[in-house]
Amino acid sequence: MGQHDDLIQIFIEESRDYIDLLDQAIVKFENEPDNKALFDEIFRAFHTLKGNAGLVGMKKFEKIAHVTEEILTDIRDGKIEISADIITFLLDSLDRLKVLHEAIEEHETDAGEEIESPQAPVVVPREATAPATDRTEQPDTEQAADAKKNAPAADGAVPDEIVAEDGSWGLFPENQPNAGAPSGAQPEEIVAEDGSWGLFTENISKPGQQPAAAADTAPPQSGNTTPTQQGEAKNNGSTQKTDVGSKWNKAESAIRVDVGLLDKMMNLVGELVLARNQIVQFSTSQENANFHATTQRLNLVTSELQESVMKTRMQPIGNVFNRFPRVVRDVARDTGKRVALKIEGQETELDKTIIEGIRDPLTHLVRNAIDHGLEDPETRTNLKKDAQGTLILRAYHEGGQVNIEIIDDGRGIDPEKIRNKAVERGLLSFDQAKNLSDRDAINMIFRAGFSTAEKVTNISGRGVGMDVVKTNIEKIGGTVEIISTQGKGTTVKIKIPLTLAIIPALVVTAGSQRFAIPQINLLELVSLEGEDVNAIENMGDAEIYRLRGKLLPIIRLKNILQLEDDDDTPGDTVNIVVLGADDTQFGLVVDLIHDTEEIVVKPLDKHLKEIGSFAGATVMGDGKVALILDVVGLAETARVALEKNQSFADHKEGTDLSDEYSHTLLLFSVADEDQYALPLSLVSRLETFPASAVEQAGNREVIQYRGTIMPLLRLENHLPIRPMPQSETISVLTFTVDNNDVGFVVNEILDVIETSEKVNSSALQQTGILGTIIIDGKITLLVDAFRIIQAEFPEWFNRKGEDIVRTRPRILVVDDSHFIRATHRAYLESVGYQVVEARDGEDALEKLSSEDVDFIITDVEMPKMDGLELGRNIRANKKFGHIPIIAVSSLNDPEKIQASQEIGIDDYLIKLNREEILSSIQRLLEEAQSVAA
């Protein structure tokens, strides 16, 4: 029985190849009905399947293959025209064979399968004389039984012939009649003689066999047709011979290996790599040169072995892609859509396990793309699109990863619809949905409990949501993302690793523990030394670093993993590992960066997987265990942490909002998507000019404005930002400094908003930038317009040199916010005052004792010493107790206002209002002068 089992195994393997081949070939044939070679291929495949099935006694399988072959014979003979129905019939047959194939794979028999031979299509016979119904009708059971009874007789007639032609085959035909119980010894013999798996292929090409079978099952005219068929079969057999020959050559250089064995080899190589790593590490502490040489050799051989074993598991992605012509055809048919499928990069190789892992997700995505993505031909025509939709399946290597894209040119995804649905499904609150970027909204469809189909269709609504697709892709270490343009189409982008078991990884240390970071996520390493250590800036509760002008969020590994900090002192070096996960980038601050190593990924127990920050663990060269960071998970953990901080901050602001000013900000953009802001109170006017009105005067752009020549400044010349694109009109923000007008050229004035969002300015030292503020989730730079103007026109700020000190009053601005101070400074200087700044009450007292000040503007709520305390101190001081003070605060607290009056603060202004403050200063200064006089 053993040999029979082997035979069945071989049958299963080989049939799978033929079924796969047919799947593609039939669909291709539908489009190329005149392709004779293709037809022959289909014919041969069915023929082979029939013969093979007969050999191993799979009767149902054989019968279906046989019926199909009959139809094909008629087509070949020109008796039947090729039509869509014929193609459907062929595919239907193939599907039935697939079902049986699965059954055979499971039970090694097809006997238990309740499956009928396919219903032959109604065909138009070419020969009027041929009774079509009889010809094409499937043989009923009785006929099939007849066939079996007749088979021995038929076979009995041919064995000699077969033996004569090919000595090694003589035993086989005898086997066929009793195919259900083949004799054990024969197959072995055949395998031995052929030395290949091709025996079935070879066998079925024997003339005689096929005609015999054909004769049995084509009752009425079989007598007429058989001879010709026989003749043709012979021809056919000979052409097939050459084919088989080429197949054999392939067989000689390739063998089938059990995947289990490959997996085991992979594991062993993994162990070997570990041992190698340990020996390499150990060798560094050894002196013996011989040992070093051997280690080196071991190192090389291991790497090569590892690579080779990994290669054995590589398969072209075409193995998966090849099924899609059929899938697309079926889905297109069912949905009444017209689809042109383009497959690119099917030779791209991937690890076998990964190939298997992406099969289902890809199928789902392809179905989805046709069902939901593409419009029906009518709609497409109305939209002036090609009635036939295009679906592109593309695979390519990129940076040690394989990218797979499923691109359709359909209707795209409406982010608004997704937002509504997300709210409807209770996945998001209304506000969350509102603040979601289009891109994030679109990717919401991967969330559990989200089905985009308005009505669940048979095609996509199979109880499998996109969340399952995502989970499955993530299971094999991949990521998936959707990019969609409404009306234009959707691209689903899948990124997956080449292999899973052994990966290169960067080893880092944080809090005295080592971690491995998959190289695939690694973008670059940044090391900050000396002064640069302070280049990491705070933005709200988050930290950022400017990497070539881009803001890189910083995550400290120690913080995010809550590692114990053994040394709290900031070192003189900060190591940032710049990582990319999905499309976001962030910098991971670690204590030390070590080498890159090949590590063997070992899975974590399920209760550790749930942490989400680790992708697995590995044994390091010294035998210790290190955790492998899951970069995507880490980013998510960090985001959650940030959001928590954020909401905490929000809450804090909510309770004592009055502590903050609400700023009225003008939002504008320079290059396409960026966003800048400045306090509206500083801007004199907003104007729009045709670009042609800009003139060149000297090396400066100017414009005629209100009867004078106004110089124009471009922000991109002063700040590290992208230049403004060309446009027909320009927007100009005009500022007035000491009666001089100057304009800032911007691309677009976006909005004027009132916000109490905290301005972050402490760490930003760049000239021309006041700080950053988050508006609508977007990081917005606050432009220090007056600093930029000063850089360009210093003379406006310093006219008359020495006597500035006495002619222009000096104002001390006290506020703990750099932004507020800078704002005060901006408009005060613009009207000709000098400004001295102080951070809080204490600082102010110090400044007062060393500087000559004519006027004080102070905040009320400040750390260390608040505005009221400062006022009290000033009034108690003999030297500067007379200086006028105004308190500026959004804190409308009658008690404080009263207290300020009692202290002797001259004015209490509720809001940072330029006009009000300026008039108050003027009034109080005049009063002070008159008192002094």
Place this chain on the structure above:
Amino acid sequence: MTGLEQDTYQFETDEGKIQYATFRLEGEFFGVDVLRVQEILLGQEMTPVPLAPDYVSGLINLRGQIVTAIDLGRRLTNRPDAASTDSNNLVVNTGDGTVSLLVDEIGDVIEVDKHLMAPVPPTIKSIHIEYLKGVCKLDDELLMVLDVERILDNRQE
């Protein structure tokens, strides 16, 4: 759930006897089905897992296999301190793979009559009884039999 089947089988060995590998934790006497125990190790080098539940001591390298070490003291009792690094590792096989249980002291393997097994008395206060399968009334003390599958079950929390 092969693990459970194995247990059922365990209870019905010849002569109605069950063998337990015993250990002590916080002075209490515990037992695990002896066939589940793979090996006993002393003071293994441990890699802590950040953000893991507190009853996870870390990961150990068991001849190339990475095994999670469970701080049984924290899981079973309300002991506030983490297990010391030189704790005994009782490596056991569960339905979900191999884990190492950190215990204070390893005892003998004892054979107990099946009929001595009793349900866990709900009056036991110092032990989280949901992780126990039952108790065995021995002559001089009570042997608490661990339900190894449950020890790893997160849903217990």
